[in-house]
Amino acid sequence: MKRVFRLFAAVILASAVGGCTSISYYAQSLEGHVRIMAAREDVGKLIEAPSTPAALRTRLTSASAIRRFATDELALPENSSYRSYVDIHRDAVTWAVFAAPQFSLTPTTWCFPVFGCVPYRGYFDRKSATESAAALHERGLDVYVSGVTAYSTLGWSSDPLLSTMLRQDDTYLASLIFHELAHQRLYVNGDSAFNEAFAVSVETTGTRKWLRAAGDRAGLRRYEAGRRRSADFLGLVSKTRDELRQVYQSSRSPEEMAAEKAATLDRLRMRYRQTRDKRWAGYRGYDAWFDAPINNAKLAATSVYGEQVPAFIRLFDLCSGDYPRFYASVRRIADLHEPARAEALKAAATCD
Structure with a gap:
C-alpha cells in the first residue's frame, strides 16, 4: 500500500538531521543524506546527454515540467529542489520506525531540536531500522516499519528526484513533488498531523489542477477513483481505532483486552474484503497492507496523516482555489498554539 506510506516521508530526514539521541543514530542519518547529495546529477544535463536511457529521459522531462508547474501554478518554492536526480539502487530511500503501547493508539514520539517531536524515527539503513524496531518490541511496544519513497529537508538542502520516485506514473510523481514542496x-x-494534512491538501488540489491543465481526463478519473479508495481505507481504519479506543479505556483485564483487540482487527480485515469486493469492484491495491500484521503502531501511522485533510481542502475552497491566499490563511492558523490550531482549522468559515 505504497500510496499512504509515502505520505510519511516528508519529514523523516528532518527528524533525523535535526537532532539525535545517540552518536550512531546521528552518524547513519548524516552519512545517508551526504551520500545521496554527493550522487546528484543535473536533470537538464541528463535530458540532453546522448547516453541517458530513453525511458529515463522521458521521465525526467516530465519531472522538469511538473517542477515548473509547481512554482508557476501552485505558488510552491522556486529553488533547486527536484532539479537534480539520483539513482539510489534500492526500493526505499529511508525506513520509518513507528511504535505504540500494546493497549494504546497514542504513538511514541521522538523529539529533536528545530523540527520538534515526530511519531517515528527515520533510518537510511534497513538493518538499523529493523534493529531499532526489535529493541522497541522487546520493551513491549507494538512496532511497525515502513519503507518510504521520498523525503524533504524542508528547504535546508536541495532535495533531488530519486529513482524511487519514478517507479510509478507521472500522476504519482506529480503528487510526490507537490507534497514534498x-x-x-x-x-x-512538532505538529506532524497538521503538516502532513496540509501537504496532502496541496498534493491533492495540485494534482487535480495539473491533470486538468494537461487535458488528461482519463488520468483525472483514475486519480479521483484512487482518492475515493484512499478515503474509504482511512474510514475503515478510523472506525477500527474508535472501537479499539473503547476497548483500551475499559476495565477489562490485559488478557481480555488482547483477545478483543485481535477480534477487532479481524473485523477490520473482514470489512476491507467487503469494501474491496463490492465497492471497489475487486481492486486489490491495499491487499498487502491487510495481509501483513496490523497493530496499534501501524494504525497510528496510517491515520494520523489523513484526519485533517478534509478541513484543509474546505479552507482551500473558501479561498477560491487561490494558492497564495490559502497559504496565508493556513499560516495564520499555524501561528496559533495547540489545540487552538486544530479547532481554528475545523471552524474556519472564511479564507481570511
Missing part, C-alpha cells in the same frame, strides 16, 4: 512552503514545529 508543500512542506518547504509551510512547516509547524
Whole structure:
C-alpha cells in the first residue's frame, strides 16, 4: 500500500538531521543524506546527454515540467529542489520506525531540536531500522516499519528526484513533488498531523489542477477513483481505532483486552474484503497492507496523516482555489498554539 506510506516521508530526514539521541543514530542519518547529495546529477544535463536511457529521459522531462508547474501554478518554492536526480539502487530511500503501547493508539514520539517531536524515527539503513524496531518490541511496544519513497529537508538542502520516485506514473510523481514542496512552503514545529494534512491538501488540489491543465481526463478519473479508495481505507481504519479506543479505556483485564483487540482487527480485515469486493469492484491495491500484521503502531501511522485533510481542502475552497491566499490563511492558523490550531482549522468559515 505504497500510496499512504509515502505520505510519511516528508519529514523523516528532518527528524533525523535535526537532532539525535545517540552518536550512531546521528552518524547513519548524516552519512545517508551526504551520500545521496554527493550522487546528484543535473536533470537538464541528463535530458540532453546522448547516453541517458530513453525511458529515463522521458521521465525526467516530465519531472522538469511538473517542477515548473509547481512554482508557476501552485505558488510552491522556486529553488533547486527536484532539479537534480539520483539513482539510489534500492526500493526505499529511508525506513520509518513507528511504535505504540500494546493497549494504546497514542504513538511514541521522538523529539529533536528545530523540527520538534515526530511519531517515528527515520533510518537510511534497513538493518538499523529493523534493529531499532526489535529493541522497541522487546520493551513491549507494538512496532511497525515502513519503507518510504521520498523525503524533504524542508528547504535546508536541495532535495533531488530519486529513482524511487519514478517507479510509478507521472500522476504519482506529480503528487510526490507537490507534497514534498508543500512542506518547504509551510512547516509547524512538532505538529506532524497538521503538516502532513496540509501537504496532502496541496498534493491533492495540485494534482487535480495539473491533470486538468494537461487535458488528461482519463488520468483525472483514475486519480479521483484512487482518492475515493484512499478515503474509504482511512474510514475503515478510523472506525477500527474508535472501537479499539473503547476497548483500551475499559476495565477489562490485559488478557481480555488482547483477545478483543485481535477480534477487532479481524473485523477490520473482514470489512476491507467487503469494501474491496463490492465497492471497489475487486481492486486489490491495499491487499498487502491487510495481509501483513496490523497493530496499534501501524494504525497510528496510517491515520494520523489523513484526519485533517478534509478541513484543509474546505479552507482551500473558501479561498477560491487561490494558492497564495490559502497559504496565508493556513499560516495564520499555524501561528496559533495547540489545540487552538486544530479547532481554528475545523471552524474556519472564511479564507481570511
